[in-house]
Amino acid sequence: MADFDPEQFEDKYANYFPELQRAYKAAFNTMNDAYDSELVHAIDQQVLNESEPFYEGDGEFRIELPDEPLDRLTTMASDEKAETVLDRYVEEIETELRRVFGFEY
Numbered sequence: 091m092a093d094f095d096p097e098q099f100e101d102k103y104a105n106y107f108p109e110l111q112r113a114y115k116a117a118f119n120t121m122n123d124a125y126d127s128e129l130v131h132a133i134d135q136q137v138l139n140e141s142e143p144f145y146e147g148d149g150e151f152r153i154e155l156p157d158e159p160l161d162r163l164t165t166m167a168s169d170e171k172a173e174t175v176l177d178r179y180v181e182e183i184e185t186e187l188r189r190v191f192g193f194e195y
Contacts, residue, residue, distance in 0.1 A: 094191040099145045110143065113186035120186075121179050132165040133176050143183070149193030153180045 098105040121130045140156040156162065160172055167175075188194040 094193075096145050096147070102143065109190045110187075113190045114138070114183060116186045116190075117179065117182040120182050121175070125175050125178070126167070129163075129165050129167045129172060129175055130179070132163050132167075133172070133179055136162045136164065137176065138179070138183075141180075141183075143187060149188055149191075151184045151187040153183050155180070 095105075102110060118130070118134055121133075137155060137159040138153075142154040144152045144154060146152050155176075159176060160169055163172055165172065185194065
């Protein structure tokens with residue numbers, strides 16, 4: 091667990107890059123085990139590669155997605171399925187960020 095400083099999170103890639111990688115990787119592994127791996131990989135590479143994590147305060151994180159995230163996907167999944175998996179994936183990343191930074195055990 092990293093000692094978390096909200097002010098340092100403003101420059102997250104310089105100060106918390108290994109922790110961010112660990113959280114995103116753990117979320118990917120959880121999602122890949124539970125959902126269609128082709129869709130999970132597509133979301134990871136075509137949407138989440140341009141996402142941005144933000145610290146909201148009180149141990150909560152938010153993931154900002156690029157505009158029109160479903161339009162970026164080249165998978166054959168229905169929009170409904172893709173949206174469901176994307177929403178779940180974002181929740182999993184937020185959970186992993188809380189865990190990595192010591193807000194959840």
